[in-house]
Amino acid sequence: MTETSQFALTRPAYVGQAHLIVNDLARVSDYYQKVIGLSVIEKQPSGEILGVNGQPLLTLSTSSNAERAPRNAAGLFHTAFLLPSRKDLAHWLAHIAHNNIQLDGASDHLVSEAIYLSDPEGNGIEVYRDRSPLEWTYQQDGTVEMNTLRLNLQELYNSAPKTLWEGAPEGTAIGHIHLQVGNIPQADEFYQDVLGLKIMARYPGASFFATGSYHHHVAANIWNSRGTQARRDNMTGLAGYSLRFNEKGALDSAVAALDRLGISTERQSDGIVLKDPWGIGLRLAA
Template sequence: MPAPLEAHDAPVFIGAVTLRVHDLPALTAWYRDAIGLRVLHQDAGSADLGVGGRVLVRLEAGAGQPTSTAGLFHLAILLPSRHDLANWLRHAAQMRLPLDGASDHLVSEALYLTDPEGNGIEIYRDRKRAEWPLRPDGGIAMATERLDLDALIGEADAGPYAGMPAGTGMGHVHLRVGDTAAAEAFYRDLIGFELMVRYPGASFLATGGYHHHIAGNIWGSRGAGPRRPGEAGLDRFELIAPDAADFAGVRERILAAGGDEAGGVPAIADPWGNRLVLVR
């Protein structure tokens, strides 16, 4: 059985990410064939894709047009190992998927691409926590360095790609926000995440000492206001709190910050209209 993901060794972590899409059948096929997720459920209005019964990406039909620069920068699918990342890179090369980038972040190694409707995706693997470098003040050190794709793909297996492996999960979500201080005020001060790292124009937050479960940047969205209801792209993402006490604590924070509990599910929107849903 695969070891638990570093991202999930935390009181609260990221679950399924829901996207509003224009062409549900086409995008469902793309996430199945290009990304390597399995279709777990599909009907006329939505599709759930994931690994081992765990939903990672939920697609919902009926998207409107984007009207804001805020929203999703990328969703980040976390693979269990470097070997799994190598296998996915070989698959991407065989499918001639265009990559937007490839980076060594010191704590992780990541590949970037964009789906046919413009949603950013990161496919990555974490190094073990004991290998994460630290800054002089004791915080986690992160950087963006070149990832050697030739060396990585040299570790891949031969043969057809079998899809993303057991143990794959959602690692983090990275958002376009209008102001990083406002993002910190919401996700840290109201919801209870810890500030882990600041980059120029970006803030990275997490629980349990992870490098980041949520990030927000202003690289192309400085000053952006709330998104309009029904826009294409990110609709919501899950916060998973497996422990009852952790769940109760985050639920209390969500409701105190003005969230709701329709249908018994605590939820709240951030200042840009991205909705968080708390689940066990």
């Protein structure tokens, strides 16, 4: 898949960027550059913006009072970086294998092939590629069949190009973001009824939401965080993320629902800013 045909990004709404608060800015930034292959777009003492080919994907911020979030806090389960093709995923796998980067796991989800790891401060990362939507199995209700099967890493590694890996390729994007929340019915209500995303799949303790029949743009689980309360602003981890709308009507519907329900929002020049029920920041923009 090329940048223009990445199915995840052509839907009515998709994830744009993520924003992490970290303690050690230099160390974490170095990891995302050397391991994930992002490059620095903007740099200040208190933060950096990283991305691919000038496209911002990840903001890292730090402050003297940043407090390390506990494992069960609301926030990030993982940021999922979507690569344009299976060849790109294999090339990246060869890169991390040659540099002895520790993995947390690897799975075939039927709709995608995914590799998991964590940055130096424990923020989860997924690097994946999508199979063609023509290969996905949709149920009568429009949900999509997903599973968690073993991914044959050796076979994937063997298929990698023998050329030098030169960083994340053009077209790399944040395909989805996976959150830790305190309550799944409340997450269903917020993402489905308020923001207008559709539930595409369920696992025990997790829901997967998307627009336009993608497998998921946002996921929420309670595997570590059942019953957790809203995160504090100075916690490390996921400060927020953005949802970008290709269709203005979908954005208008979400904003109308927020207004109708009395959910606090702030209109800014680059979008509508709010917090979800667990204090995770969210920016909606066309």
